[in-house]
Amino acid sequence: MNINLTEFKARRQKLIASMSEGIAIIHTAPEVFRNRDSHYPFRFDSYFYYLTGFKEPESVVILIAGSAPKSILFCRDKDIEREIWDGFRYGADAARETFGFDEAYSINELDTVVLKLLANQAKLYFSLGESATWDARVTAWLNALRAQTRSGVSAPAEVYDLRQLVDEMRLYKSPYEIDLMRRSANIAANAHNRAMQFAKPNMMEYEVEAEFLHEFYRKGAQAPAYTSIVAGGANACTLHYSANNAKLNDGDLLLIDAGCELDGYASDITRTFPVNGKFSAAQKDIYTLVLTAQHAAIAQVNIANHWNAPHEAALDVLIQGFIDLKLCKGSKDAVLETGDYRQFYMHRTGHWLGLDVHDAGEYKAPKSNDTPAQWRMLEANMMLTVEPGCYIRPADNVPEHFWNIGIRIEDDVLVTSHGCDVLTLKAAKSVADIEDVMQR
Ligand SMILES: [Mn+2]
Structure with missing residues (x-):
């Protein structure tokens, strides 16, 4: 598959520059059942795709702005057994290399890794209200950090709508x-x-x-x-x-x-x-x-x-x-x-x-x-x-x-x-x- 690496990297860099500081969390669309065992054809989330070029379900990209900017992908594990049934998946390592991310992890590690990334960030950019499931998940992460205040960890004090920044870019x-x-x-x-x-x-x-x-x-x-x-x-x-x-x-x-x-x-x-x-x-x-x-x-x-x-x-x-x-x-x-x-x-x-x-x-x-x-x-x-x-x-x-x-x-x-x-x-x-x- 031919990925226009320069294009997608430039988009992430531009978004990171417009954030100036903080962290952005962007998830792709959920797979939706049509009926028993059968899904609607999967269509990635447009914001996620715009920033990654990555088409697999169960993926999240995290962007860190500030003095040490980074883009980090979370995606499905390489899994020969599942690939026999459902087809090719990149896995974190190949996805990082092919799509030009700084780091990549298994989607199963998201809950633990994200807490380290979110800790002590001043701002969070997220599409609040787009998905009740993700609203709840992000809220749980923020609460987990707030519970650690006494050990000197803080949660982002400000939450911004990510879409306002990306919409202007997409236009x-x-x-x-x-x-x-x-x-x-x-x-x-x-x-x-x-x-x-x-x-x-x-x-x-x-x-x-x-x-x-x-x-x-x-x-x-x-x-x-x-x-x-x-x-x-x-x-x-x-x-x-x-x-x-x-x-x-x-x-x-x-x-x-x-x-x-x-x-x-x-x-x-x-x-x-x-x-x-x-x-x-x-x-x-x-x-x-x-x-x-x-x-x-x-x-x-x-x-x-x-x-x-x-x-x-x-x-x-x-x-x-x-x-x-x-x-x-x-x-x-x-x-x-x-x-x-x-x-x-x-x-x-x-x-x-x-x-x-x-x-x-x-x-x-x-x-x-x-x-x-x-x-x-x-x-x-x-x-x-x-x-x-x-x-x-x-x-x-x-x-x-x-x-x-x-x-x-x-x-x-x-x-x-x-x-x-x-x-x-x-x-x-x-x-x-x-x-x-x-x-x-
Ligand atoms: Mn029309």
Whole structure:
């Protein structure tokens, strides 16, 4: 296995530098039973993975800041008997060497070693509240140290949320991360094109979903980045539709929100296309509106703008369109003010993207006591999605030819020093390109 040692070491060093003093404890995710003897596929914790590159369950990394900085891994023992059943494990020694830690121990030694490491540290960085099990375990360690006060041992007096420091780091993607995310985006974009070529009237939604799994796995992605939404016709108006078990009707649209995870990094793409390969007039009206809104939003992704500028641009286009198409009544300002547009567009226009599909990072700049929080400025190497949509459920105030049209168009966008870079352009998007791909 090829580990980018420099990358992961640099992340740990950067976090240690921003801690300035104290100790950080970061555990990976628990294994979860699906049913008797059978686990859900294991997915490491994103914070733990970000700092280690280590994918095995039952692992903890401890970082020590200050005059003698150190990174220490705790992991499962080498165990030939277990490896016969479950597969390869590094064991402490090989993991230390391969992943570039200063020290490594068996996870079975954590409770004893951690007390020595925690003793007399001023600050503890930990994701308090993330896991009740770990909260209790860390609390027990702190109490064990407090019980030794009379022998001159002290427990950390201050506990900080580790995530605040790491979230800021995760928000800015390194060249290594950008390269991975480009590859993740490419796999997903090709899968969307594949689905457009595959889908036909009278197929089931899950048949199209299977095309995504096929394309993801054969290109080396380890998993879908989230539960794929494959929503034909009216199902597209259910934002988090996941049943994927209905028939695709001639004349309906098919909305697919699907992306993959490659070495931990997510892609997140939505495309909407006609099941029979040809947009109807009403479908084309709404599709063109959403696409225009998306173009307007993407045009706002640059370092001169704050986080909310793309959303505001999309909303401006959508509201004008809703008025023109007689979906909303009144002036643009009035529709914005009353929020009447929410009948058709009820979500925001994007989110950060990275290890998590809804990635870590604040959307507003830290507030001080006297100024309210402001949307943070976009900066180079931030990665976000741009995904306006329009969902029209049957209603008395809606022209009937628009009923059950649900459309979302979503791309993954990197903020650059001179504008932005859309990573997912390969997935057909214009009416002409979609109809063309579907002909082939
Ligand atoms: Mn998304």
